[in-house]
Amino acid sequence: MTASSQTLPGALPPEQPSVPRPVPLDQALAAKASEAAAAVIDATMAENDGATGEELAAAEQRAGILFDAASVEAAVSAAREQAHAEDQAELAELREELVAARRELxxxxxxxxxxxxxxxxxxxxxxxxxxxxxxxxxxxESGTTALDGLPMRLMWxxxxxxxEVTDRVQRTVVHCExxxxxxxxxxVEGDDRTALASMLDSSIIRDVHAPCPHEQTCGSDIAPPDEFGWFHLDVGGLGEGLRWYCSPGCVNAAMLRAGRELAAIDEAADDMIAVDQAEHPGEYADEPAEEAETDARCARCGCTEDAACEGGCAWVPNAQMIDLCSACATPAELQAASWKTSGGAQ
Structure with missing residues (x-):
């Protein structure tokens, strides 16, 4: 192919100016050092025509551009020793503070x-x-006494x-000497009261949370193999419907649990009303104040003197020392209180 046969595709694009690439910092410093060294050498040779190498080296050393490995190593060693000494002093101070803290503790x-x-x-x-x-x-002096190994005996x-049934904290205080x-x-607080009473006389009082020997069936809706002697009833307040219970103690425990759950619900409702009244006092300004309830109320069914159970009932003394009517009392509680039917509702 000859030069005359070549075709030109058109005008060539203008050439772009070349952008200088950035010089790394170490290279820039090295260049500056080289320029400084060259300037010092030129000045020394100008002052001393035909200066020797020793004179040039002395001039560089005076200018501070002569690299001395021994001086650098000595400076690094001195810095390390100083840092080590400072660390040792700080550790010694921390040890003294730790010893003082241990002594104080x-x-x-x-x-x-x-x-x-x-x-x-x-x-x-x-x-x-x-x-x-x-x-x-x-x-x-010794932190011990001669009585540390002996139990403290109390007399009731x-x-x-x-x-009271309405008290928020169910606490019993037993007076001893x-x-x-x-x-x-x-x-004794909470359920521990019933647990203690059941330990004193399990034939009358039973812990409401104590496991039942028939726990697979007792308290469930599954009929036992032998229904004789079992109770089939719906405990109000639990909302579980008809359930089977193997003994009066289990029935009593279920009733107590129901009473406590209802009391907890009432307490939560009272707290919500109190909070709402505090947040919206204007909405309750015209409402009449409720009269304080002073009549005795059965802890299990809620009957009172003025509203007795259907068919009549009477108050029954019991080991729990709660308001309990004869319709809700178990046979064991009735027997323990030596209660006998004496007429209509009270």
Whole structure:
């Protein structure tokens, strides 16, 4: 192919100016160092015509551009030693603070043990009882007393503070007296009250949460193989319908659980009403105030003196010390109270 036979495709595009590529930092620094070194050498040679290599090296050293590996290593070593010394000083200070904190914690623990020992030594004693100074000193010094291994014996004074059915906190306070004649109180709350009563006399009181030997059938809607002696009833408040119960104790436990669930629902409703009244006081301004309810009410069915059960009922004393009518009482409770039918509803 000859030059005359070539065809031109058209005008060529204008050439783009070349953009200089950025120079890395290390290369820029090296270039600056080289320029500085060249300037120093040129100045030295201009001052001293035919300067020797030693003179040029001395000039570079004076200008601070001469690389001295030994000087650099010495500077790095000095910096490391200084940092190590600072770290050691900080560690020593932290060790001293840790030792002081441990010593303070030890003193606090020793003071707490001494205080608890003195309180144990005084526990259960009368207010006018006299303790030997040596006994108090030993308790404060060693944190132990001669009575630590002995149980504290209490005598029941045949009295107790029993909560009302409407009380938010079901707490029973049993009044006792220590062997030293001091006053003591046994506080039992919630379901622990029934559990304690069932331990004292399981034939009358049964823990409402105690497992039943027939738990596969008792409390369910499955009929037992032998229905003789079983109870088939619907406990109001549980909303479970007809259920089978193997004994009066299980029936009583179901009724107590239902009563507590209804009381919890009523309490939650009262709390919601109180909150709503606090947030919207204007909506309740014209409503008449409800009269306080003072009449006794059965804890299981809710009957009162003015609204007795259908067919009549009467109040029955019971070990739980709650308001209980004869229609809701179990045969065991009726037998324990020696209750007999004496007429119509009260």
């Amino acid at each position: 030890g003193l606090m623990a020793s003071a707490y043990r001494a205080r608890q020992a003195v309180l144990r030594l005084c526990e259960g004693r009368r207010g006018d009882d006299l303790l030997l100074v040596s006994a108090v000193a030993v308790a404060a 004074l045949r009295s107790a503070d029993v909560p 220590s062997s030293y004649g001091g006053r003591a109180e046994l506080v």
